[in-house]
Amino acid sequence: ETGVTQSPTHLIKTRGQQVTLRCSSQSGHNTVSWYQQALGQGPQFIFQYYREEENGRGNFPPRFSGLQFPNYSSELNVNALELDDSALYLCASSLAAGTNTEAFFGQGTRLTVV
């Protein structure tokens, strides 16, 4: 059973550029959530995908978008990058949306916007 994997692990982008982050969910999990963790803070919910549909969204602007694929892997896309987007981006997969179950996190992608 493979865990949650994210790529790339580190990334440096210039303000105004676009970025795509990728996540492979744990085997058997159909729900993927994305979180942004700024330095010194806890993870903040961006959105969740369940069976390829967005299933909830946090307080993030529309330039943060996502996709989930038939194999339940997922992408996070951020357009028009801003300096404040610099953070650790975490992907978490879980067994089913809308139930009380723990989520399993990947190691994260450290994004730096310069």
Added chain:
Amino acid sequence: DQQVKQNSPSLSVQEGRISILNCDYTNSMFDYFLWYKKYPAEGPTFLISISSIKDKNEDGRFTVFLNKSAKHLSLHIVPSQPGDSAVYFCAASAHNNNDMRFGAGTRLTVKP
């Protein structure tokens, strides 16, 4: 709006003693609570959870206590070990809701 708060950014404990990490929440709709542990350069790892129908859940050295009337939960680690040194996040969710709300974390240092 910070619905989950961990007011102690750090805690230092001697090996073998008890570590107590605290967490407060404001949203009365939360009914499921989790603790995650995070080492540097790794994602958070699930540690233990508790449903609002319980007031205690134990797993080995780790016990979580929930006080719903006070909207407070705590994680007890006993005995503490140096390998427990990490950042601990408290998280909460409401049934059939999609997002977990996290606290800012408490950095636990267990000294040998």
